[in-house]
Amino acid sequence: MRTVDGLQWIRRSLDAGRLRTWLTALGIAIGIAAVVLLTAIGEGLRVYVMDSFSQFGSRIVKVTPGKNQTMGMAGVLSTVRPLTIADSVALRQLRDVKYVVPIVTGTGHVESADRSRDTDVFGVGHDAPEAWQMPVALGSFLPADDPGNTRPFVVLGSKLRSELFGEANPLGQFVRIGGARFRVVGVMEPKGDFLGMDLDEIAYIPADRALQLFNRVNLQEMDVVFTENTTSAEISERIRQRFRELHGDDDITLFTQDDMLASLDRILGMLTMAVGALGSISLLVGGVGVLTIMSTTLRERTAEIGLLRALGTTQGQLLGLFLGEAIVLALLGGLLGLAAVGSLLGLLKLLVPAMPVQVQPFYFILSLGLSAAVGLLSGIAPAWQASRVDPIEALRAE
DSSP states (O other): OOHHHHHHHHHHHHHHTHHHHHHHHHHHHHHHHHHHHHHHHHHHHHHHHHHHHHTTOSSEEEEEESEEEEOSSSEEEEOSSOBOHHHHHHHTTSTTEEEEEEEEEEEEEEEETTEEEEEEEEEEOTTHHHHHTOOEEEEOOOOOOOTTSOOOEEEEOHHHHHHHHTTSOOTTOEEEETTEEEEEEEEEOOOOEETTEEGGGOEEEEHHHHHHHTTOSSBSEEEEEEOTTSOHHHHHHHHHHHHHHHHSSOOEEEEEHHHHHHHHHHHHHHHHHHHHHHHHHHHHHHHHHHHHHHHHHHHHTHHHHHHHHHTTOOHHHHHHHHHHHHHHHHHHHHHHHHHHHHHHHHHHHHHOTTSOOOOOHHHHHHHHHHHHHHHHHHHHHHHHHHHTOOHHHHHHHO
């Protein structure tokens, strides 16, 4: 049998039962659409979270008080000395350190004339905008006063400014935070949300003022930004060495941006694979549909198989015919699934433009390969059974 004859036989076989063919292809299409769509959403979520963590820069080391120590059974956090503003000043003197941001956070009641609200208050250093890549839209950020003797200034997030002052110019105006009086010196540019926190609703005050406001004696953390002339491992070792000199021990825990991004990438990558595997259940159901239709076709066309064998069709050729029919059926479903995915993604982009969806050509190619593999695996058993049919018995069945 020539290849052209085999292709025509497959086309006529599929065309003879159009409804059955399209229903089977639809099952494959739903499975392919589920796999591609869910993996696209999972990949979009991964990219969105990675971008969110990278928006503050990639050369950051977070310093927190306490050191993770293993005490036989479990890890416990033991703190020898708390982090202080003096520690942040000492870290600024290290080689290849660009910025050091002391951080104290809390919630305060912010009042301005007849307007007020509760919001997050960050006590930070003067170089926080450069360190976190958060530019000031109006006025300036906190001045570089002597640490421990800073003036009561505040910088407002863009949304907080609108809620307290509307469209009026807030520069030079006074607000009260937790009962303390602060002068507004600047307004930040809109930044948006970060992991559920609205960065545009934050009030920024000097770190030492925040310690007094929240009645604390220690910083919660420090962010160290280093230059491109060194690596996170090298700067981490220098930070540990400096704390050995200051505290007598490196009683701190360091988190580098590289470590955090690598861990997040692994976790979110596994999440994407898990979501794709969940969608592949639908593809498995479609494969069962192909197996069912091919088995049914085998029973209905026993006489035709016997005639082909009587005319000289070999077992290998007959095996190829039935496998080809299963693969074409699955590929047809795959193409329908990709068309459906394209339509759904376009609809999602139109209705929910903020949804993080990241489509990669790899997934489209993989989906077509999956559909062909499903057709191949689902058609092997019926095709093998068809190739083993005895021609005389098959003709007698007619």
